[in-house]
Amino acid sequence: MIRRFAAVLALALAVAPAAAKEEKLNDAQIAHIAYTAGQIDIQAANLALAKSHDNMVRGFAQEMVRDHTAVNDKALALVKKLGVTPEANPVSASLTEAADKKRSQLNHLDGAAFDRAYVENEVAYHKTVNGALSKTLIPDASDPELKQLLETGLKLFEQHQEHAEHVAAMMH
16 A cells, blocks of 8 residues: 555656656746645644554654645745746646545554554655655756755655654554
8 A cells, every 4th residue: 555655656756757857847836746745744644643642653743734834834935925826737636646545545544553554654755755856846946945945845854754764663
């Protein structure tokens, strides 16, 4: 389940932009992808907060809500300042579709099985998002402020990945 989601997400974030390199992502599309990725993680964290009774998992989920909300708020303020309207695109649509499927799968789990699946998904999700940020979204961003926000987000999301890996290791 987790590997399948990670593979779909990797395809959506890495292969789709690579295949469309002739049509480089524009800043409006990049902003929409980044915002969508953040919203997906907020929704997953809210599910964890509703389902998990594990303090470590709940603490991690609270961190995801706090940090991704803060980054998304900064992104929305930036696109407003720049007069850019985030533009839906095949990558953001694929992200949303894969996340909806994953959330449905997670919703059918309870207890320790849910906690493990949620945390393993967070590890895979952050690895994939961080790869997309560093290899596609940041290099393709043309606005210096957008690029800087994405770079700041990448540093924070790399910390999230490490934290998720730590929580996963503590659970096994």
